Amino acid sequence: MRPEVAEAWRRLVAARGRVQVGAVAAELGWSRRHLTERFRGELGPSPKTFARVLRFEHAHDLATARDPVPWADVATISGYADQAHLVRDRTEFTCRTPTAWRHSEVLLGTG
Numbered sequence: 116m117r118p119e120v121a122e123a124w125r126r127l128v129a130a131r132g133r134v135q136v137g138a139v140a141a142e143l144g145w146s147r148r149h150l151t152e153r154f155r156g157e158l159g160p161s162p163k164t165f166a167r168v169l170r171f172e173h174a175h176d177l178a179t180a181r182d183p184v185p186w187a188d189v190a191t192i193s194g195y196a197d198q199a200h201l202v203r204d205r206t207e208f209t210c211r212t213p214t215a216w217r218h219s220e221v222l223l224g225t226g
Contacts, residue, residue: 116157116158117153117157119143119144119145119150119153120150120153120154120157120158122143123139123140123143123150123154123162124154124158124165126139126142127139127162127165127166127169128169130169131169131170131172131173131193131194132165132166132167132168132169132170132171132173132194133166133170133193133194134166136150136151136162136163136166139162150162151163167204168208170193170194170195170204171193171204171205171208173192173193173194174189174190174192174193174195174201174204174205177189177192177193186198186201186202189201
């Protein structure tokens, strides 16, 4: 793996996806497009998609905590622009609305 791609991956993970891909690319001395092509070529997803997954994972952790955080707070803490963006990702990644997903987690005893 190219060192720049590894560094981009590290920065995205460290920030839990709450960093702009263009800023990471600029810090590496690459264009956003070049980083996206290299990242996708070596890891599969684009850095933007990878950042979305990382934000979603963080939101998931907050939503499934012993004392779940309200959705609006989950969105803010996880780095989403607003609750609607969190809902979009939750629906895309789980194929369920946040409420349906949270109810299923409670019914299964995992949340």
